[in-house]
Amino acid sequence: IGEIQRFLRDDGTVKVSRSIKELSNKIRKAKDDLTKEYRRTPTVNEIAIHLGVTPEEVVFAGDANRSLTSIHETVYE
Amino acid sequence: MENKMDLSFSAKSENESFARVTVGAFLAQLDPTMEELTEIKTVVSEAVTNAIIHGYDNDESGMVYISAVLRDNEIEIVIRDEGNGILDIDEAREPLFTSKPELERSGMGFTIMENFCHEMKVVSEPLLGTTVYLKKQLTKSKAICR
Amino acid sequence: MENKMDLSFSAKSENESFARVTVGAFLAQLDPTMEELTEIKTVVSEAVTNAIIHGYDNDESGMVYISAVLRDNEIEIVIRDEGNGILDIDEAREPLFTSKPELERSGMGFTIMENFCHEMKVVSEPLLGTTVYLKKQLTKSKAICR
Ligand SMILES: Nc1ncnc2c1ncn2[C@@H]1O[C@H](COP(=O)(O)OP(=O)(O)O)[C@@H](O)[C@H]1O
Ligand SMILES: Nc1ncnc2c1ncn2[C@@H]1O[C@H](COP(=O)(O)OP(=O)(O)O)[C@@H](O)[C@H]1O
Ligand SMILES: [Mg+2]
Ligand SMILES: [Mg+2]
Known part of the structure; x- marks a missing residue:
């Protein structure tokens, strides 16, 4: 089943849940990097510019770790 | 059971991106594909x-109204303003028609909405x-791979 | 100029995350720090x-109403329901007080809201x-230490 899932997803039907998870990980890393660089918490715009996405996307994806658990549960379990 | 939301906001161009993401976040509950999500955000x-x-x-004092309903595998979106209205809707919906060529508008807005949705209706006075009514069914292929 | 939005949605627990993200995305226009963003999302x-x-x-047929206004460096949020109401607001606001201990609620909701905001008011019948009124000022120090 894992194989089929991977195949279907890579075949143009990439699920939002996975793609957002990736962005969410990038946001976490950017936050760490920029905190070290600026010696303070970065702003939403700073992270957005750093990753080349809109500030709203940062907010949306940044919530993924919380909300995806529930999406994951309903969809895949 | 269906899930619905209503949103309204000041007619400021900064809110366009906010509106895209909000409708996208609501749709995310149906776990669409990235393509479907992008289509809906574009349409919004x-x-x-x-x-x-x-x-x-x-005029930023105007308000834009959006409602969305999730039902089974379908999203219904209604986007409304209380502004100028459209005199000739058939003409407005034609590809490449724009009443503001000076703004370098493409005239493709309605055509894009029509292409990315299964149903579109425009009512204007x-x-x-x-008011623009939009309906889109999501693919169900996902269900198979559960 | 101020920017405002109103949002309402079905009282479904899936919408909690949607509401957090929507208010967060609206706040993004004031360029908060990631910390301030988390605080606002938590409060919502x-x-x-x-x-x-x-x-x-x-009862999922109920509706939850949120309005938010951005003004200078401040966000004002009003979150309202048309449900049961609260008999004794002072008691409800006390840290650790919960009327649903069987749900393993922490009783810290109001305390968290009070801590993460500069103003909180609760009106209930x-x-x-x-109706909960919340106001939060964002730091302006960001620009200085760039
Ligand atoms: N909400 C609206 N209110 C008034 N007129 C509208 C509205 N939406 C569309 N129109 C009219 O329809 C035309 C075509 O719209 P569209 O296909 O999006 O092209 P464009 O926005 O590039 O002009 C617009 O130029 C405008 O005259
Ligand atoms: N919107 C509301 N409607 C009715 N009662 C409420 C509402 N919000 C809070 N309360 C009451 O206030 C109490 C304390 O709330 P809170 O501090 O968030 O703790 P908890 O939610 O963990 O019980 C709740 O247990 C409930 O009795
Ligand atoms: Mg257009
Ligand atoms: Mg609580």
């Missing part, structure tokens, strides 16, 4: 931009405003 | 969860519903 952008620049001529 | 979660589980006892 087009309709909201129309409300702001054509409906209200960028000059001086009262414009 | 707490108030929305209260509306759903205490206000409506998880039994059987009519509850």
